[in-house]
Amino acid sequence: MxxxxxxxxxxxxxxxxxxxxxxxxxxxxxxxxxxxxxxxxxxxxxxxxxxxxxxxxVLPPSEASAGRLAEIVRARGRGVSAARAVLDRLRGEIEQRSRTIGLSPGFGRVLPMMLAAPTLAARLQDLGQQMVAELADLLTAETDAAQGDPVPGLVAAQIGWVHSLLYGEIGKRTVAGERPDDIAEAALSLLDAIEGLLSDQVLTYATRKDA
Missing domain, CATH: 1.10.10.60 (Homeodomain-like)
Incomplete structure:
Protein backbone atom coordinates (compact mmCIF):
# COMPACT_ATOMS: atom_id res chain seq x y z
CA MET A 1 0.00 0.00 0.00
CA VAL A 58 -22.22 4.47 11.37
CA LEU A 59 -23.11 1.71 8.91
CA PRO A 60 -20.50 1.85 6.13
CA PRO A 61 -21.49 -0.26 3.10
CA SER A 62 -18.14 -2.07 3.30
CA GLU A 63 -19.10 -3.46 6.72
CA ALA A 64 -22.91 -3.39 6.68
CA SER A 65 -23.44 -4.99 3.29
CA ALA A 66 -26.76 -6.25 1.95
CA GLY A 67 -24.74 -8.98 0.25
CA ARG A 68 -23.26 -10.34 3.50
CA LEU A 69 -25.20 -13.62 3.64
CA ALA A 70 -24.94 -14.22 -0.11
CA GLU A 71 -21.19 -13.56 0.01
CA ILE A 72 -20.72 -16.05 2.86
CA VAL A 73 -22.67 -18.72 0.99
CA ARG A 74 -20.97 -17.99 -2.33
CA ALA A 75 -17.55 -18.50 -0.73
CA ARG A 76 -18.35 -21.89 0.85
CA GLY A 77 -16.26 -24.91 0.02
CA ARG A 78 -17.12 -28.29 -1.45
CA GLY A 79 -19.52 -30.34 0.67
CA VAL A 80 -20.74 -27.29 2.59
CA SER A 81 -24.40 -26.28 2.52
CA ALA A 82 -25.70 -22.72 2.52
CA ALA A 83 -26.90 -22.89 6.13
CA ARG A 84 -23.69 -24.58 7.30
CA ALA A 85 -21.58 -21.84 5.71
CA VAL A 86 -23.47 -19.14 7.61
CA LEU A 87 -23.53 -21.05 10.90
CA ASP A 88 -19.78 -21.66 10.71
CA ARG A 89 -19.07 -18.02 9.88
CA LEU A 90 -21.19 -16.80 12.77
CA ARG A 91 -19.44 -19.14 15.19
CA GLY A 92 -16.06 -17.94 13.98
CA GLU A 93 -17.01 -14.29 14.36
CA ILE A 94 -18.31 -14.90 17.89
CA GLU A 95 -15.17 -16.78 18.90
CA GLN A 96 -13.02 -13.98 17.50
CA ARG A 97 -15.12 -11.31 19.25
CA SER A 98 -15.56 -9.69 15.86
CA ARG A 99 -16.84 -6.16 15.39
CA THR A 100 -18.95 -7.54 12.56
CA ILE A 101 -21.08 -9.49 15.01
CA GLY A 102 -21.26 -6.62 17.53
CA LEU A 103 -18.75 -7.89 20.09
CA SER A 104 -16.20 -5.09 19.87
CA PRO A 105 -15.37 -2.97 22.95
CA GLY A 106 -17.62 0.07 23.29
CA PHE A 107 -20.48 -1.34 21.21
CA GLY A 108 -22.70 -1.18 24.27
CA ARG A 109 -22.77 2.60 23.88
CA VAL A 110 -23.09 2.59 20.11
CA LEU A 111 -26.10 0.28 19.79
CA PRO A 112 -28.53 2.40 21.88
CA MET A 113 -27.57 5.42 19.80
CA MET A 114 -28.32 3.51 16.61
CA LEU A 115 -31.68 2.24 17.82
CA ALA A 116 -32.68 5.73 18.98
CA ALA A 117 -32.14 7.20 15.49
CA PRO A 118 -35.13 6.44 13.22
CA THR A 119 -33.11 6.49 10.00
CA LEU A 120 -30.47 4.13 11.40
CA ALA A 121 -33.07 1.77 12.88
CA ALA A 122 -34.89 1.69 9.54
CA ARG A 123 -31.66 1.06 7.71
CA LEU A 124 -30.89 -1.90 9.94
CA GLN A 125 -34.31 -3.37 9.23
CA ASP A 126 -33.98 -2.80 5.48
CA LEU A 127 -30.52 -4.32 5.55
CA GLY A 128 -31.85 -7.56 6.99
CA GLN A 129 -34.55 -7.78 4.33
CA GLN A 130 -32.07 -7.08 1.55
CA MET A 131 -29.70 -9.77 2.86
CA VAL A 132 -32.47 -12.36 2.65
CA ALA A 133 -33.52 -11.23 -0.83
CA GLU A 134 -29.98 -11.40 -2.22
CA LEU A 135 -29.43 -14.82 -0.64
CA ALA A 136 -32.71 -16.09 -2.10
CA ASP A 137 -31.62 -14.94 -5.57
CA LEU A 138 -28.29 -16.73 -5.17
CA LEU A 139 -29.89 -19.97 -3.98
CA THR A 140 -32.40 -19.86 -6.82
CA ALA A 141 -29.59 -19.54 -9.35
CA GLU A 142 -27.33 -22.16 -7.76
CA THR A 143 -30.02 -24.81 -7.45
CA ASP A 144 -31.61 -24.10 -10.85
CA ALA A 145 -34.92 -23.75 -9.05
CA ALA A 146 -37.96 -23.46 -11.26
CA GLN A 147 -39.67 -20.12 -11.57
CA GLY A 148 -42.07 -19.71 -8.67
CA ASP A 149 -40.38 -22.40 -6.54
CA PRO A 150 -40.72 -21.08 -2.96
CA VAL A 151 -37.97 -23.24 -1.43
CA PRO A 152 -34.94 -20.99 -2.09
CA GLY A 153 -36.76 -18.04 -0.55
CA LEU A 154 -37.93 -20.09 2.42
CA VAL A 155 -34.42 -21.40 3.12
CA ALA A 156 -32.99 -17.88 2.74
CA ALA A 157 -35.61 -16.60 5.18
CA GLN A 158 -34.65 -19.24 7.76
CA ILE A 159 -30.97 -18.40 7.42
CA GLY A 160 -31.83 -14.72 7.71
CA TRP A 161 -33.87 -15.48 10.83
CA VAL A 162 -30.84 -17.18 12.41
CA HIS A 163 -28.66 -14.18 11.57
CA SER A 164 -31.21 -11.67 12.88
CA LEU A 165 -31.98 -13.61 16.06
CA LEU A 166 -28.31 -13.90 16.94
CA TYR A 167 -27.71 -10.19 16.39
CA GLY A 168 -30.76 -9.38 18.50
CA GLU A 169 -29.54 -11.53 21.38
CA ILE A 170 -26.07 -10.01 21.27
CA GLY A 171 -27.57 -6.53 21.10
CA LYS A 172 -29.90 -7.12 24.05
CA ARG A 173 -27.09 -8.42 26.23
CA THR A 174 -24.76 -5.65 25.10
CA VAL A 175 -27.26 -2.94 26.08
CA ALA A 176 -27.73 -4.69 29.42
CA GLY A 177 -24.02 -4.18 30.09
CA GLU A 178 -22.88 -7.82 30.02
CA ARG A 179 -19.21 -8.56 29.40
CA PRO A 180 -18.23 -9.50 25.82
CA ASP A 181 -16.95 -12.90 26.97
CA ASP A 182 -20.26 -13.68 28.70
CA ILE A 183 -22.20 -12.46 25.66
CA ALA A 184 -20.09 -14.65 23.38
CA GLU A 185 -20.71 -17.72 25.54
CA ALA A 186 -24.46 -17.09 25.52
CA ALA A 187 -24.46 -16.45 21.77
CA LEU A 188 -22.68 -19.73 21.06
CA SER A 189 -25.19 -21.59 23.21
CA LEU A 190 -28.05 -19.90 21.36
CA LEU A 191 -26.50 -20.83 18.02
CA ASP A 192 -26.27 -24.46 19.10
CA ALA A 193 -29.92 -24.41 20.14
CA ILE A 194 -30.99 -22.84 16.85
CA GLU A 195 -29.07 -25.40 14.81
CA GLY A 196 -30.79 -28.18 16.72
CA LEU A 197 -34.15 -26.81 15.66
CA LEU A 198 -33.37 -26.42 11.95
CA SER A 199 -34.64 -29.21 9.73
CA ASP A 200 -32.31 -31.47 7.76
CA GLN A 201 -33.72 -29.96 4.57
CA VAL A 202 -32.52 -26.51 5.60
CA LEU A 203 -29.18 -27.75 6.95
CA THR A 204 -28.35 -29.67 3.77
CA TYR A 205 -29.93 -27.37 1.17
CA ALA A 206 -27.64 -26.16 -1.62
CA THR A 207 -24.66 -28.29 -0.56
CA ARG A 208 -21.83 -27.43 -2.93
CA LYS A 209 -20.78 -30.40 -5.07
CA ASP A 210 -18.02 -28.76 -7.08
CA ALA A 211 -14.61 -27.79 -5.79
Missing amino acids: GLRERKKQDTVRRIAETALRLFVERGFDAVTIAEVAEASDVAVNTVYNHFRVKEDL
Whole structure:
Protein backbone atom coordinates (compact mmCIF):
# COMPACT_ATOMS: atom_id res chain seq x y z
CA MET A 1 0.00 0.00 0.00
CA GLY A 2 1.40 3.38 -1.01
CA LEU A 3 1.69 6.47 1.15
CA ARG A 4 -1.27 8.16 -0.53
CA GLU A 5 -3.56 5.20 0.12
CA ARG A 6 -2.42 4.96 3.75
CA LYS A 7 -3.18 8.63 4.27
CA LYS A 8 -6.60 8.17 2.70
CA GLN A 9 -7.40 5.26 5.01
CA ASP A 10 -6.17 7.23 8.03
CA THR A 11 -8.47 10.09 7.07
CA VAL A 12 -11.47 7.79 6.63
CA ARG A 13 -10.79 6.12 9.96
CA ARG A 14 -10.38 9.45 11.75
CA ILE A 15 -13.64 10.81 10.35
CA ALA A 16 -15.58 7.65 11.22
CA GLU A 17 -14.19 7.45 14.77
CA THR A 18 -14.82 11.15 15.38
CA ALA A 19 -18.37 10.90 14.06
CA LEU A 20 -19.14 7.87 16.19
CA ARG A 21 -17.84 9.62 19.31
CA LEU A 22 -20.01 12.68 18.63
CA PHE A 23 -23.07 10.55 17.84
CA VAL A 24 -22.72 8.58 21.06
CA GLU A 25 -22.19 11.73 23.12
CA ARG A 26 -25.01 13.84 21.63
CA GLY A 27 -27.23 11.55 19.55
CA PHE A 28 -27.14 10.84 15.83
CA ASP A 29 -29.75 13.41 14.81
CA ALA A 30 -28.20 16.19 16.91
CA VAL A 31 -24.83 16.13 15.09
CA THR A 32 -24.35 17.66 11.63
CA ILE A 33 -21.89 16.67 8.94
CA ALA A 34 -20.32 20.10 9.28
CA GLU A 35 -19.64 19.42 12.96
CA VAL A 36 -18.13 16.03 12.12
CA ALA A 37 -15.88 17.69 9.54
CA GLU A 38 -14.77 20.41 11.94
CA ALA A 39 -14.00 17.94 14.73
CA SER A 40 -12.10 15.74 12.25
CA ASP A 41 -10.15 18.74 10.92
CA VAL A 42 -11.27 18.17 7.33
CA ALA A 43 -13.53 19.94 4.85
CA VAL A 44 -17.21 19.03 4.60
CA ASN A 45 -16.62 17.88 1.02
CA THR A 46 -13.95 15.49 2.29
CA VAL A 47 -16.51 13.79 4.52
CA TYR A 48 -18.93 13.41 1.61
CA ASN A 49 -16.14 12.11 -0.64
CA HIS A 50 -15.77 9.11 1.66
CA PHE A 51 -19.29 8.80 3.11
CA ARG A 52 -22.16 9.26 0.67
CA VAL A 53 -24.77 9.89 3.36
CA LYS A 54 -24.63 10.55 7.09
CA GLU A 55 -25.81 7.01 7.94
CA ASP A 56 -22.71 5.60 6.22
CA LEU A 57 -20.62 7.04 9.05
CA VAL A 58 -22.22 4.47 11.37
CA LEU A 59 -23.11 1.71 8.91
CA PRO A 60 -20.50 1.85 6.13
CA PRO A 61 -21.49 -0.26 3.10
CA SER A 62 -18.14 -2.07 3.30
CA GLU A 63 -19.10 -3.46 6.72
CA ALA A 64 -22.91 -3.39 6.68
CA SER A 65 -23.44 -4.99 3.29
CA ALA A 66 -26.76 -6.25 1.95
CA GLY A 67 -24.74 -8.98 0.25
CA ARG A 68 -23.26 -10.34 3.50
CA LEU A 69 -25.20 -13.62 3.64
CA ALA A 70 -24.94 -14.22 -0.11
CA GLU A 71 -21.19 -13.56 0.01
CA ILE A 72 -20.72 -16.05 2.86
CA VAL A 73 -22.67 -18.72 0.99
CA ARG A 74 -20.97 -17.99 -2.33
CA ALA A 75 -17.55 -18.50 -0.73
CA ARG A 76 -18.35 -21.89 0.85
CA GLY A 77 -16.26 -24.91 0.02
CA ARG A 78 -17.12 -28.29 -1.45
CA GLY A 79 -19.52 -30.34 0.67
CA VAL A 80 -20.74 -27.29 2.59
CA SER A 81 -24.40 -26.28 2.52
CA ALA A 82 -25.70 -22.72 2.52
CA ALA A 83 -26.90 -22.89 6.13
CA ARG A 84 -23.69 -24.58 7.30
CA ALA A 85 -21.58 -21.84 5.71
CA VAL A 86 -23.47 -19.14 7.61
CA LEU A 87 -23.53 -21.05 10.90
CA ASP A 88 -19.78 -21.66 10.71
CA ARG A 89 -19.07 -18.02 9.88
CA LEU A 90 -21.19 -16.80 12.77
CA ARG A 91 -19.44 -19.14 15.19
CA GLY A 92 -16.06 -17.94 13.98
CA GLU A 93 -17.01 -14.29 14.36
CA ILE A 94 -18.31 -14.90 17.89
CA GLU A 95 -15.17 -16.78 18.90
CA GLN A 96 -13.02 -13.98 17.50
CA ARG A 97 -15.12 -11.31 19.25
CA SER A 98 -15.56 -9.69 15.86
CA ARG A 99 -16.84 -6.16 15.39
CA THR A 100 -18.95 -7.54 12.56
CA ILE A 101 -21.08 -9.49 15.01
CA GLY A 102 -21.26 -6.62 17.53
CA LEU A 103 -18.75 -7.89 20.09
CA SER A 104 -16.20 -5.09 19.87
CA PRO A 105 -15.37 -2.97 22.95
CA GLY A 106 -17.62 0.07 23.29
CA PHE A 107 -20.48 -1.34 21.21
CA GLY A 108 -22.70 -1.18 24.27
CA ARG A 109 -22.77 2.60 23.88
CA VAL A 110 -23.09 2.59 20.11
CA LEU A 111 -26.10 0.28 19.79
CA PRO A 112 -28.53 2.40 21.88
CA MET A 113 -27.57 5.42 19.80
CA MET A 114 -28.32 3.51 16.61
CA LEU A 115 -31.68 2.24 17.82
CA ALA A 116 -32.68 5.73 18.98
CA ALA A 117 -32.14 7.20 15.49
CA PRO A 118 -35.13 6.44 13.22
CA THR A 119 -33.11 6.49 10.00
CA LEU A 120 -30.47 4.13 11.40
CA ALA A 121 -33.07 1.77 12.88
CA ALA A 122 -34.89 1.69 9.54
CA ARG A 123 -31.66 1.06 7.71
CA LEU A 124 -30.89 -1.90 9.94
CA GLN A 125 -34.31 -3.37 9.23
CA ASP A 126 -33.98 -2.80 5.48
CA LEU A 127 -30.52 -4.32 5.55
CA GLY A 128 -31.85 -7.56 6.99
CA GLN A 129 -34.55 -7.78 4.33
CA GLN A 130 -32.07 -7.08 1.55
CA MET A 131 -29.70 -9.77 2.86
CA VAL A 132 -32.47 -12.36 2.65
CA ALA A 133 -33.52 -11.23 -0.83
CA GLU A 134 -29.98 -11.40 -2.22
CA LEU A 135 -29.43 -14.82 -0.64
CA ALA A 136 -32.71 -16.09 -2.10
CA ASP A 137 -31.62 -14.94 -5.57
CA LEU A 138 -28.29 -16.73 -5.17
CA LEU A 139 -29.89 -19.97 -3.98
CA THR A 140 -32.40 -19.86 -6.82
CA ALA A 141 -29.59 -19.54 -9.35
CA GLU A 142 -27.33 -22.16 -7.76
CA THR A 143 -30.02 -24.81 -7.45
CA ASP A 144 -31.61 -24.10 -10.85
CA ALA A 145 -34.92 -23.75 -9.05
CA ALA A 146 -37.96 -23.46 -11.26
CA GLN A 147 -39.67 -20.12 -11.57
CA GLY A 148 -42.07 -19.71 -8.67
CA ASP A 149 -40.38 -22.40 -6.54
CA PRO A 150 -40.72 -21.08 -2.96
CA VAL A 151 -37.97 -23.24 -1.43
CA PRO A 152 -34.94 -20.99 -2.09
CA GLY A 153 -36.76 -18.04 -0.55
CA LEU A 154 -37.93 -20.09 2.42
CA VAL A 155 -34.42 -21.40 3.12
CA ALA A 156 -32.99 -17.88 2.74
CA ALA A 157 -35.61 -16.60 5.18
CA GLN A 158 -34.65 -19.24 7.76
CA ILE A 159 -30.97 -18.40 7.42
CA GLY A 160 -31.83 -14.72 7.71
CA TRP A 161 -33.87 -15.48 10.83
CA VAL A 162 -30.84 -17.18 12.41
CA HIS A 163 -28.66 -14.18 11.57
CA SER A 164 -31.21 -11.67 12.88
CA LEU A 165 -31.98 -13.61 16.06
CA LEU A 166 -28.31 -13.90 16.94
CA TYR A 167 -27.71 -10.19 16.39
CA GLY A 168 -30.76 -9.38 18.50
CA GLU A 169 -29.54 -11.53 21.38
CA ILE A 170 -26.07 -10.01 21.27
CA GLY A 171 -27.57 -6.53 21.10
CA LYS A 172 -29.90 -7.12 24.05
CA ARG A 173 -27.09 -8.42 26.23
CA THR A 174 -24.76 -5.65 25.10
CA VAL A 175 -27.26 -2.94 26.08
CA ALA A 176 -27.73 -4.69 29.42
CA GLY A 177 -24.02 -4.18 30.09
CA GLU A 178 -22.88 -7.82 30.02
CA ARG A 179 -19.21 -8.56 29.40
CA PRO A 180 -18.23 -9.50 25.82
CA ASP A 181 -16.95 -12.90 26.97
CA ASP A 182 -20.26 -13.68 28.70
CA ILE A 183 -22.20 -12.46 25.66
CA ALA A 184 -20.09 -14.65 23.38
CA GLU A 185 -20.71 -17.72 25.54
CA ALA A 186 -24.46 -17.09 25.52
CA ALA A 187 -24.46 -16.45 21.77
CA LEU A 188 -22.68 -19.73 21.06
CA SER A 189 -25.19 -21.59 23.21
CA LEU A 190 -28.05 -19.90 21.36
CA LEU A 191 -26.50 -20.83 18.02
CA ASP A 192 -26.27 -24.46 19.10
CA ALA A 193 -29.92 -24.41 20.14
CA ILE A 194 -30.99 -22.84 16.85
CA GLU A 195 -29.07 -25.40 14.81
CA GLY A 196 -30.79 -28.18 16.72
CA LEU A 197 -34.15 -26.81 15.66
CA LEU A 198 -33.37 -26.42 11.95
CA SER A 199 -34.64 -29.21 9.73
CA ASP A 200 -32.31 -31.47 7.76
CA GLN A 201 -33.72 -29.96 4.57
CA VAL A 202 -32.52 -26.51 5.60
CA LEU A 203 -29.18 -27.75 6.95
CA THR A 204 -28.35 -29.67 3.77
CA TYR A 205 -29.93 -27.37 1.17
CA ALA A 206 -27.64 -26.16 -1.62
CA THR A 207 -24.66 -28.29 -0.56
CA ARG A 208 -21.83 -27.43 -2.93
CA LYS A 209 -20.78 -30.40 -5.07
CA ASP A 210 -18.02 -28.76 -7.08
CA ALA A 211 -14.61 -27.79 -5.79
